[in-house]
Amino acid sequence: MLKVAFATADRTHVDQHFGAATGFAIYQLDGERAQLVELAEFAEEGMDGNEGKLAAKIAALTGCAAVYCLAVGGSAVRQLLAAGIQPLRLDAAEPIDALLAKLCAAVRDGGVPWIDKALKKEADADRFARMAEEGWQE
Numbered sequence: 001m002l003k004v005a006f007a008t009a010d011r012t013h014v015d016q017h018f019g020a021a022t023g024f025a026i027y028q029l030d031g032e033r034a035q036l037v038e039l040a041e042f043a044e045e046g047m048d049g050n051e052g053k054l055a056a057k058i059a060a061l062t063g064c065a066a067v068y069c070l071a072v073g074g075s076a077v078r079q080l081l082a083a084g085i086q087p088l089r090l091d092a093a094e095p096i097d098a099l100l101a102k103l104c105a106a107v108r109d110g111g112v113p114w115i116d117k118a119l120k121k122e123a124d125a126d127r128f129a130r131m132a133e134e135g136w137q138e
Helices: 052-060 074-082 096-109 113-134
Strands: 002-007 023-029 034-041 066-069 086-089
Touching: 002 096, 002 113, 023 096, 034 096, 052 074, 074 086, 086 113, 096 113
Parallel strands: 002 066, 066 086
Antiparallel strands: 002 023, 023 034
16 A cells, blocks of 8 residues: 655645645555545645744655655755655646546556555565564574
């Protein structure tokens, strides 16, 4: 399963700048379906001059492999990547449902580097968790 966030004011379109986003719709998806798992909401803020706002937004995206937005500043990009979240910028507002359909196909079919990397990371984490549960024997 892959978790992806969308910067959205109306909960149906990616329509916001990351730093000024008033909300994120967070979905969990696999190769067949997507499900809304969380809505994170924030007070309306200006885009510039408030670096402190980024920490709360990035914390709300913990566990997400990526975030879609209309724009994202350089500082936010660095902080997102450091948190293991791939920022994805769109040129114009797009419906979340259409993006989810493309994401499900990419999870199913492979070939999108950031998705393949996120799925491998998740599979590796699951493998190590199973090994820890089994215990170590020498």
